[in-house]
Amino acid sequence: MSRRPSSPLLAAALLAASCGPSSSGSPPAPASPAAPIASASGVPAEPPPPAPEDARVARLGRLVEASIVATHAHHILLARRGGKGDVACYGAGARPDGDLDALVEHQRALFSTDPAALKAWADGQPAGADAGRRVDAILAAGLTIPERAPVQVITAYLRRTARAPPQHLSAIANLWQIVLEVDRDGDILQQVFDAYIALGLPVYAGQLELPGSDADLLALGKDLAPRVCPSPYDTTPEAFQISGRKLSSWAERKLHIRDAALIAGELLAEPAIKAIVPELRVLPPQKIAVVGHSFTLELHWASPGTFVQIAGAVIARENPKIELRQWAAGGLTASKAEKQHLHELIAWKPEQALLVLLTRKDDDHAALERIGRALKAAKIDGYVFDDVMDGVTRKQPEIAKRAAEVARKAGLKVIEVKATLDAAPDRSSFLSLDGIHMREPYHRLMAREWLELLAGARGIKP
Known part of the structure; x- marks a missing residue:
């Protein structure tokens, strides 16, 4: 299935709703309107609002998803302008370059924001309203990311090998997606790094207790490289190896693990x-x-x-x-x-x-x-x-x-x-x-x- 923008909480709810028979073995009952919640006085009460932490998790998921989508838009532009990359992965139909440029600009502005403002938005505070508008604008574009795009392949690897919330896996996949392209190492990559750290998201596989030696990263590259589509940047095993090393080095420095x-x-x-x-x-x-x-x-x-x-x-x-x-x-x-x-x-x-x-x-x-x-x-x-x-x-x-x-x-x-x-x-x-x-x-x-x-x-x- 191709990646589409979605809330992790919504995905979890859909998954729960699609579960099989109940523990009694009987088939699920037909859907019916939910009964109103009664207050102590017998008057129907409003459903309780989402817990603040659940809402925060949903916002973080949307932020990371927006960054992944905008990065893919940038990669489509690289493919078009450089004549490299599989059209099946980077074609995006007849979507104009200007629309893709707008998504990239939203990402640039989003992560140029003071990380404190992004944190305010994630916490549901009014100070982060502009960040919310940019996230919404990126996700509203409805850009689909094919399964063989590198970010999808990396996400699938993390899901197979690590136990962590979806937005944590996606955050690492997004950083790897950016670092593979090389050209934005000095600006957008560093800004996304800093924002994710400020928001409490993991930024490299070592935080998920995954192996990270040079030999481990090369072995991983040999596994992932054949799975990805031809891209407008290097996706050889060695490219996965060096990009993984870059992520771990910058992460350990920024987290003061080794600096x-x-x-x-x-x-x-x-x-x-x-x-x-x-x-x-x-x-x-x-x-x-x-x-x-x-x-x-x-x-x-x-x-x-x-x-x-x-x-x-x-x-x-x-x-x-x-x-x-x-x-x-x-x-x-x-x-x-x-x-x-x-x-x-x-x-x-x-x-x-x-x-x-x-x-x-x-x-x-x-x-x-x-x-x-x-x-x-x-x-x-x-x-x-x-x-x-x-x-x-x-x-x-x-x-x-x-x-x-x-x-x-x-x-x-x-x-x-x-x-x-x-x-x-x-x-x-x-x-x-x-x-x-x-x-x-x-x-x-x-x-x-x-x-x-x-x-x-x-x-x-x-």
């Missing part, structure tokens, strides 16, 4: 970091800037926190007089950093600036040199690492070597970490599933190296 603050606490218990805490505590008040690509990006899924957030959490605990500010973007090159961030960085007047930038081409080398000279002129100590083992320099170390030479020439200080990274006993566990970004062990090591530099426990070679 940068927790790792910072673990580092502070290590003898090497304990030894430098006194030096960190007596550092003078100062500003430290970080400009970097996705290896520094707080939002990235590959680790509970990058080395910038982990080291930053240590600094915040031990010396709150130090202010850390970050400019970061995926794929940030030296050329882009110069154009987009250098002016603002210098205007902030930090004492130090750490640069973690891609420098592949001649124009990036020239930009890195200009950045170094600009920092020096502004009396800002600029630093780079000799190699961060990104996707290219792991295979072509000469690229990192040249960038380090340019940095030194421009007056930047080069922090030598390559030898330490190469010799790390857990180096084999550094690389994430995407073959580019780094897992927690890498970021823990880099956080240690940077903290030791800040504490003066390691020097800089000329």
Whole structure:
């Protein structure tokens, strides 16, 4: 059966009404009008209103269903505009693009709302009236989702393997539906995550006690991939695996099961970091800037926190007089950093600036040199690492070597970490599933190296 918008409570009522013979074995009696409920005075009384919790559950079910429907509308548009995907799954008949765009816009506006307003709507309070109107508008569209659409296949898997209320299963399926498409990881996915957490809904399979290792997720992908229709995004076993890992990583971070603050606490218990805490505590008040690509990006899924957030959490605990500010973007090159961030960085007047930038081409080398000279002129100590083992320099170390030479020439200080990274006993566990970004062990090591530099426990070679 294809998915249609419906209330979980209504579905439960219909299920109960369709049950077989009673315990006596006699066939069900013919339907008859319900007798009025009598009050103590004998005057018929109004039926009692739904219990507040039941009404809340129904609203949550409608909210999640609306998000699933609007996400499917977005996927239909991706299929139409990209020429990919099975028409049986993503055809939607002659429904105009404008109607589908309207559903996507309702979803965007709905989850741009303060989660407190969504909670107010779920609790039946007037403050959430606009959210209710948007949910109603999405569900009124009557968009049907075929059984082989990924969200339906994921929902069916969760129903087979987990015991949880329908809206809980649908919430996880909806997040998986969004993360598979990749392109909205940084906006709508994060907003839906935050809203569901605020509403008390589960956001990943680990909360249902389902297995979640990389091997488990790949096995699941091998089971689900043949069941789904061709889609406008990748639905291979590996795509299910990496999307499942993304969900669990973001969920555990947002739920504070494992995040940068927790790792910072673990580092502070290590003898090497304990030894430098006194030096960190007596550092003078100062500003430290970080400009970097996705290896520094707080939002990235590959680790509970990058080395910038982990080291930053240590600094915040031990010396709150130090202010850390970050400019970061995926794929940030030296050329882009110069154009987009250098002016603002210098205007902030930090004492130090750490640069973690891609420098592949001649124009990036020239930009890195200009950045170094600009920092020096502004009396800002600029630093780079000799190699961060990104996707290219792991295979072509000469690229990192040249960038380090340019940095030194421009007056930047080069922090030598390559030898330490190469010799790390857990180096084999550094690389994430995407073959580019780094897992927690890498970021823990880099956080240690940077903290030791800040504490003066390691020097800089000329």
